[in-house]
Amino acid sequence: MQKIKIVVVGGGPSGMMAAIRAAGLGQDVTLLEKKDSLGNKLLLSGKGRCNLTNTEDLEYFLKRFSKNGDFLRDAFKKFFNRQLMDFFEQRGLKLKIERQMRVFPQTDRSTSILDILKKELERSGAQVIYKAKVVDLFLAGGKVRAVRLENGWDIVCDKIILACGGASYSFTGSDASGVNIAKKLGHDIVPLRPGLIPLDVKQGYPRKLEGLTLRNIRLKFFDGKTQIVSEIGELVFTASGISGPLAITLSGKVIDMLEQNKNVSVEIDLKPALSNEQLDNRLLREFKANAKKSIKNALKELLPLRLIKVFIEMAAIDLLKKCNQITQGERERIISLLKGFRMDISKARPIEEGMVTRGGVSLKEINPKTMESRLIKGLYFCGEMIDIDADTGGFNLQAAFSTGYLAGESAAALIQLKPPAKQVAK
Ligand SMILES: Cc1cc2nc3c(=O)[nH]c(=O)nc-3n(C[C@H](O)[C@H](O)[C@H](O)COP(=O)(O)OP(=O)(O)OC[C@H]3O[C@@H](n4cnc5c(N)ncnc54)[C@H](O)[C@@H]3O)c2cc1C
Incomplete structure (x- = not known):
């Protein structure tokens, strides 16, 4: 035949x-x-x-x-x-x-x-x-x-x-x-x-954090104030935004929103297993145990050093300020960053990188x-x-x-x- x-x-x-x-x-x-x-x-x-x-x-x-x-x-x-x-x-x-x-x-x-x-x-x-x-x-x-x-x-x-x-x-x-x-x-x-692509953000912080990997964090994406999607996993900062398995997996839903000219933002919860109250207690304990140390050193138990520098700057706290001098307001600012480090998504990377x-x-x-x-x-x-x-x-x-x-x-x-x-x- x-x-x-x-x-x-x-x-x-x-x-x-x-x-x-x-x-x-x-x-x-x-x-x-x-x-x-x-x-x-x-x-x-x-x-x-x-x-x-x-x-x-x-x-x-x-x-x-x-x-x-x-x-x-x-x-x-x-x-x-x-x-x-x-x-x-x-x-x-x-x-x-x-x-x-x-x-x-x-x-x-x-x-x-x-x-x-x-x-x-x-x-x-x-x-x-x-x-x-x-x-x-x-x-x-x-x-x-x-x-x-x-x-x-x-x-x-x-x-x-x-x-x-x-x-x-x-x-x-x-x-x-x-x-x-x-x-x-x-x-x-x-x-x-x-699809399955890194995302760029409007803020400049990622430049300082490029290559930093965060594990077991929760990533939440918002369309204005409405949450689109939220999942726990691993994130990597790029020079211009976020990547890693979690950001890449969730990118499709974000691209759909960007295509509709929506304002999409992302919030990173670095301590998803802890409530704000539990986190505050943890901070109080760390600060008490390290009363004479600078906040920069005390936070090392909780965060990677590169992120500490960015957070302390964002919370407008002196890096060398001693733990026993940290006010309740400053502690609250740190907690809100740990539970909701927010950035605005500007765009997806070009299709070539998908x-x-x-x-x-x-x-x-x-x-x-x-x-x-x-x-x-x-x-x-x-x-x-x-x-x-x-x-x-x-x-x-x-x-x-x-x-x-x-x-x-x-x-x-x-x-x-x-x-x-x-x-x-x-
Ligand atoms: C970095 C990366 C990691 C990935 N990891 C995974 C993973 O772990 N698991 C998973 O499930 N998926 C993964 N994917 C996706 C997966 O690799 C693709 O979905 C898959 O390769 C698609 O297979 P395909 O045969 O359709 O196309 P391709 O693999 O793109 O193959 C197409 C082929 O056609 C040839 N070609 C194109 N045009 C012509 C033409 N005109 N004439 C002759 N030849 C032509 C190309 O040279 C190429 O060899 C990953 C993708 C990337 C980029």
């Missing part, structure tokens, strides 16, 4: 999985990657350790994708976290589950994940062509017919899977070119926006059961270039692998073979 010729565009996790699945089903698969290596963003994932999935159940997963989660139900039913973990474990890679059910390779190295994907591509017989940037697609009779490379070559095929990623960390290869190709072919594109891209090919134009375009026969989408994005925790990579698997299987299995068209028409 004649093999189906499938071109997969993009060698990230979604494209590699699509190619592995389609080639594994016996089809003639060519994977085109614009860079000279595969999986460059995958290598950065999980700080180089690759949080490849999460062991939470399907419903929990779907909620992590906000309003678009339900679109992924079929892809997850086809190939979910257990199947993904089996995929790697059956090929000899041991995995481990860390806090919040996040799954990592036991090696703590994302290269272990990439190595298996590369080996499996080879074993499946998929051909990989590097430095092959796709710039256009050609259609014949409403179906895909060929891809055009930047160097002018055309590759004729029966099916095309676009797996080009989003628009961030463009040095890894994902530069929105796939989304632009989809748009040119008439697909609706939900505007691309940054861990994910929000927006992409509209879900209305993709069949969730196959990942096929509803506009063009034989064209499939998978991974981050479609309008899905999730919280941190391994959900984004699972979505890339699951949609890639489904796209690969659909492209391989559901084709109606036609004699090749004589001419390639646009």
Whole structure:
């Protein structure tokens, strides 16, 4: 039987999985990657350790994708976290589950994940062509017919899977070119926006605190006086604002508010386990025990030194003032900073710095059961270039692998073979 010729565009996790699945089903698969290596963003994932999935159940997963989660139900039913973990474990890679059910390779190295994907591509017989940037697609009779490379070559095929990623960390290869190709072919594109991204603040304090990590703090975001969201976790100050797992995870909701021109502020509760009264008692105890010491030294038990300097300045207290000279008013000012260190959010960092891209090919134009375009026969989408994005925790990579698997299987299995068209028409 004649093999189906499938071109997969993009060698990230979604494209590699699509190619592995389609080639594994016996089809003639060519994977085109614009860079000279595969999986460059995958290598950065999980700080180089690759949080490849999460062991939470399907419903929990779907909620992590906000309003678009339900679109992924079929892809997850086809190939979910257990199947993904089996995929790697059956090929000899041991995995481990860390806090919040996040799954990592036991090696703590994302290269272990990439190595298996590369080996499996080879074993499946998929051909990989590097430095092959796709710039256009050609259609014949409403179906895909060929891809055009930047160097002018055309590759004729029966099916095309676009797996080009989003628009961030463009040095890894994902530069929105796939989304632009989809748009040119008439697909609706939900505007691309940054997701999982650091936030800038209006105040200048972060410059003095750059690199400082605060653990087990509560971060609260406000739209004016109304609290939008509040969670406990880890925060890192950048030169211009806040980052770290907590700020990044909550950034999506903040960006939504900023887009509506709302005034968003953030409040850091450095001592979420203590009430104001308990904190006051604690301060009184510290000040009594260190009566002759400067406030700067006494606060070391409670706060990192760099933050003490900023707080004392904000509370308008002399850094060298002795603890036994601190007034009740000054103590109250310190407590209100410890319980509610407030800053105004000015903007999200540029999309280039986002861990994910929000927006992409509209879900209305993709069949969730196959990942096929509803506009063009034989064209499939998978991974981050479609309008899905999730919280941190391994959900984004699972979505890339699951949609890639489904796209690969659909492209391989559901084709109606036609004699090749004589001419390639646009
Ligand atoms: C710093 C960082 C850390 C992350 N950590 C995690 C994590 O731990 N867990 C998690 O779940 N998610 C994580 N993510 C998100 C996750 O990496 C992405 O969601 C995932 O890589 C998306 O996979 P993809 O295959 O859709 O796209 P990509 O990985 O972006 O791959 C797209 C590929 O397509 C190629 N390409 C693009 N355009 C063309 C073209 N026109 N022609 C040919 N090739 C093209 C690109 O070169 C690239 O190789 C992280 C992201 C970042 C930036």
